[in-house]
Amino acid sequence: MTRFLKAAGYAVGLPAILLTAWWFGSASSTDPFWPPLSTIIETFPTTWTWDRIVADVFPSLARLGIGFGIAVVLGIVLGTAIGLSPTLRALSEPVLEFFRAVPPPVLVPIIALFAGYTGWLGKIITIALGCLWPILLNTVEGVRGLEPVLGDTARSYHLSRWRRLVFVVLPGASPRIFTGARQALSIGVILMVISELFGANRGLGAAIVQFQRSFAIPQMWTGVILLGLIGVLLAAVFKVVENRMLAWYLGQRQIERGE
Amino acid sequence: MSSSPSTLAPPARPRVGARPRRLRRSHDLRLGVVGVLIVLAGAETLSRTGIVNPDFLPPVTAMYAALFEMLGEGWFWEALWLTVRGWAIGLAAAMALGVVVGFVIGSVPFLRKVTSSTIEFLRPIPSVALIPLVILLFGAQPQSAFVLVLYAAFWQVLVQVLYGVADVDPVARDTARSYQFGPLRVARSVIYPTALPYILTAFRLGAAVALILEITAELVIGVDGLGRELGIAQSSNAVPETYALVIAIGLIGVAVNLLARFVERKALWWHPSVRSENS
Numbered sequence: 001m002t003r004f005l006k007a008a009g010y011a012v013g014l015p016a017i018l019l020t021a022w023w024f025g026s027a028s029s030t031d032p033f034w035p036p037l038s039t040i041i042e043t044f045p046t047t048w049t050w051d052r053i054v055a056d057v058f059p060s061l062a063r064l065g066i067g068f069g070i071a072v073v074l075g076i077v078l079g080t081a082i083g084l085s086p087t088l089r090a091l092s093e094p095v096l097e098f099f100r101a102v103p104p105p106v107l108v109p110i111i112a113l114f115a116g117y118t119g120w121l122g123k124i125i126t127i128a129l130g131c132l133w134p135i136l137l138n139t140v141e142g143v144r145g146l147e148p149v150l151g152d153t154a155r156s157y158h159l160s161r162w163r164r165l166v167f168v169v170l171p172g173a174s175p176r177i178f179t180g181a182r183q184a185l186s187i188g189v190i191l192m193v194i195s196e197l198f199g200a201n202r203g204l205g206a207a208i209v210q211f212q213r214s215f216a217i218p219q220m221w222t223g224v225i226l227l228g229l230i231g232v233l234l235a236a237v238f239k240v241v242e243n244r245m246l247a248w249y250l251g252q253r254q255i256e257r258g259e
Numbered sequence: 260m261s262s263s264p265s266t267l268a269p270p271a272r273p274r275v276g277a278r279p280r281r282l283r284r285s286h287d288l289r290l291g292v293v294g295v296l297i298v299l300a301g302a303e304t305l306s307r308t309g310i311v312n313p314d315f316l317p318p319v320t321a322m323y324a325a326l327f328e329m330l331g332e333g334w335f336w337e338a339l340w341l342t343v344r345g346w347a348i349g350l351a352a353a354m355a356l357g358v359v360v361g362f363v364i365g366s367v368p369f370l371r372k373v374t375s376s377t378i379e380f381l382r383p384i385p386s387v388a389l390i391p392l393v394i395l396l397f398g399a400q401p402q403s404a405f406v407l408v409l410y411a412a413f414w415q416v417l418v419q420v421l422y423g424v425a426d427v428d429p430v431a432r433d434t435a436r437s438y439q440f441g442p443l444r445v446a447r448s449v450i451y452p453t454a455l456p457y458i459l460t461a462f463r464l465g466a467a468v469a470l471i472l473e474i475t476a477e478l479v480i481g482v483d484g485l486g487r488e489l490g491i492a493q494s495s496n497a498v499p500e501t502y503a504l505v506i507a508i509g510l511i512g513v514a515v516n517l518l519a520r521f522v523e524r525k526a527l528w529w530h531p532s533v534r535s536e537n538s
Contacts, residue, residue: 014373106508112493187471193387
């Protein structure tokens with residue numbers, strides 16, 4: 001019990017100190033850009049009403065989810081195909097290296113040419129394309145780095161192609177796929193926000209910039225905090241999924257390290 | 260743990276009956292060139308035949324013509340310099356801060372326990388959330404880009420350095436202690452060599468993120484640099500120039516990647532992961 005209390009103390013201590021410092025440090029602030037924390041918290045419920053969440057936050061998250069989902073499926077399918085074929089890999093490597101190196105925000109002007117930026121399509125394409133490369137390249141690496149003995153064993157047991165893929169290749173590559181997906185998720189959040197800053201728009205990112213342009217500073221701060229909370233929440237959900245799906249791998253690593 | 264540096268992954272075992280390495284490499288290289296040519300020719304054909312509206316996708320030759328024209332103009336080099344400078348300053352600050360803070364927090368168990376929840380919370384906050392704030396504070400000045408780059412790259416570096424310091428072999432640490440090494444000496448000859456691969460991974464990851472945020476700041480906020488030129492080209496409907504700038508920025512990204520890998524190779528020449536690759 002005391003150990004639990006101690007752990008809780010460690011976890012809560014510093015955040016509590018920081019929040020208290022922010023609260024009292026900003027309490028008498030008259031600087032319009034740094035309103036008191038109490039004002040920000042008061043503004044929160046009136047700014048982010050249910051209607052506003054439905055109108056601005058959910059669509060943003062839905063676009064992120066769709067774009068990310070497309071990138072995961074495409075990335076794993078293409079990455080497995082490329083990873084399994086040395087010829088395909090050699091053929092596509094320089095091209096993929098280039099696309100990986102392009103900072104994803106430059107996609108925005110290009111996609112704006114094709115799909116425009118007022119609707120959902122352009123934004124989803126932007127998110128999907130930005131998320132694709134980390135997943136694709138990590139899948140290629142994961143498939144390529146498979147223990148050769150595993151493949152040989154599967155072959156000598158006459159596992160069919162499909163079964164080899166499902167029971168040997170994909171699970172073996174999954175730690176790398178998750179690494180790629182985690183990178184992709186943070187890029188996806190960046191693109192979710194950026195894609196809403198072009199043209200007349202709705203959405204979480206658009207709303208925050210709207211507040212900033214109309215100098216509604218406490219409202220802007222609530223938006224910044226909400227966006228931060230969403231980032232934290234997405235990371236937490238990702239971790240839960242990863243811990244479940246990679247339980248076998250994480251456990252194995254722990255044993256190897258003698259913990 | 261997936262965040263451990265890929266440099267530490269065991270090298271792929273050579274297959275029995277594989278072709279000699281050098282032959283294979285030149286063969287792969289030729290295929291790679293063919294792949295690039297296929298993509299370029301494909302894009303050119305799509306545009307020339309009008310399958311994709313050339314107003315949206317100009318022929319590749321037109322893009323490169325626009326790029327070569329830019330290379331002869333002063334503003335391009337000016338913008339390129341500003342982008343690279345902003346990237347380098349932000350990344351350098353993030354590296355310096357991340358390595359120092361990481362070493363201090365990592366080597367004091369009490370600090371590690373106290374800060375871990377705060378770090379876990381602050382790290383996933385997307386740096387783009389700070390965009391409205393830096394617009395208010397600095398407007399379209401380089402400081403805006405600096406803050407975004409620093410915030411984004413700092414967490415990448417800090418977390419890697421923390422992993423690196425935690426990876427130190429306890430026996431080596433105890434040995435150093437029984438030889439009465441002072442804390443600085445321990446940091447230099449025990450912690451540093453263990454953490455170095457992680458620091459270099461941090462550099463590679465941080466360099467890529469820093470470039471993303473630098474370009475974002477230029478494109479979205481209007482900080483001077485190639486990203487801003489890209490936004491201007493797109494909004495004035497100069498389509499080949501837009502693509503030319505995307506290619507230029509992409510090539511900077513490739514250069515950053517190559518630089519990071521080069522530094523990794525040079526600084527880790529003694530490390531098993533690099534040595535086995537070369538043998």
